Amino acid sequence: MASRALAVWQNRRVVSLLVRRDLKVRYQSSILGYAWSMLEPLAMAGVYFFVFGLIFDTDRGVPGGADAPGGYPLFLISGLLPWLWFAQSLGQAPNAIISHSKLITTMRMPREIFPVQAVAAKFVDYVFTWPVLLVFAAALGGRTSAWGLLVWLPLAVTAQLVFSLGMTFLLATVNVLVRDVERVVRILNRVLFYSSAIIIPSALVLESDRFPAWFVTLFQFNPLLGIFKMHHAVWYPADAPGALVLSTSIGGAILILIAGYATFRRLEASMLKEL
């Protein structure tokens, strides 16, 4: 395992080359390029603000109270930008290996490169969304803290990277052998969106007595819940995850990576025969 990680590291130039190729090809073919990648989260934020903020003018439970700096709009944007990173990683995960079948069957290189490259490319996209987030934070009067920037943000990003990588290894491998994966992913995308407290503050579930205790516990076992609570906690300290949520998100991310990579190694030989 260590030697394989080393092999990927030695091929990091290839990884960065493939990432840059992806970005180049993508931004080359559309005139608006970068603007497109920003339009989707902003449109989504607008829609959710319209529906939940204006139409259902209910208690939205923004962490830190209704007067928290940034309010509901910043809560939406600070959740949606990392969410789109995750959703796009998940969406392309099944194709991370299949789409490179030609390279894999003709070039000699560690096959781990391709899932890693897919995750890295989406991460670069996410980094590019930061200027927009900062503009909105400034305009909406959001406030962050040293704790938020130095603890929650790196932790959230690392956990999300680990989780996405594990998912990509798992889905990319299985998708070579079985063809239902893409459908599963579509459903998963929807379910995880609403169960990871992206647009709905998690307190509405965790601190509500409308749900049975087992459901609230189950809700906290979703690793993404903690990851997105951390993303929110950068701007809303009150949303910082508790011990249980923190451990399920970090532990869950690591478990998924181990499971994903184990699957990849176990099925690698049969996968190569099918490509």
Next chain:
Amino acid sequence: MPEPVIEAAGLGIRFSANRGRRRGLREVLAGLRRGSRTGRGAFWPVRDASFRIHRGECVGIVGKNGSGKSTLLKLIAGVLIPDEGRVEVRGRVAPLLELRAGFNGRLTGRENIHLVGSLHGLSPEVIDARFDEVVEFADLREGYIDMPVRHYSSGMKVRLGFALVAQLDHPVMLVDEVLAVGDEEFRQKCYRAIEGMLGEDRTMVLVSHSEADLRRFCSRGLYLKNGALALDADIDTALRAYQEDLRAEGEQRGGTARGPAGADTPAGGDQAA
């Protein structure tokens, strides 16, 4: 005796008959229950192959279509993992299984040279230094190098691919029927490039249906028959054994009138693999 560059021992790989078709979840679950993972339709494209190839040798693999030649080459290249036995290659390998491998149609020729060169393990400095040679060898028309590769003709793509490959300095080259591309003039250029490579004491394994190519470059031949290594000898002996088998088969099938021409002649350019 120095260490062999390529060493295979008891090499074998198993395919299932419905390979290349992804199954639905239902089929997989049903298959697991019946335990048919090893059963129905499994076959061995290569089995029990053992050989050693030494530095500076050029070895040709001969055999009919479907006899496992390309599979054997892919096993040596490491793009397939054997189910039995092992294969070891000492030194960096250039697997030239497909000349257009890695080209992206939306990038320009220039960008593709950098991309594919890096995929083959060349450093940016080396690519920059050899860039002009590649372009000159490929003989592209004026201005094409900065056009997206999807606008190239297939011949241009292959020429660019070969031009790049000719600049690799890997000690081990695995070649699958990619020699002799383009028109007669370019073919002569390819031949000279390959002879140059062999002159540098590199090791080459070549899969080809072209008897002339095999005799020209190879000193030794491996004759594969139904996935088994039937003969490991000098290239003339291997080719003779192969042709004798073809003739015998032809006679068995339809008398001598049709001759081996009806079967799979080595000169035939058919490369379904």
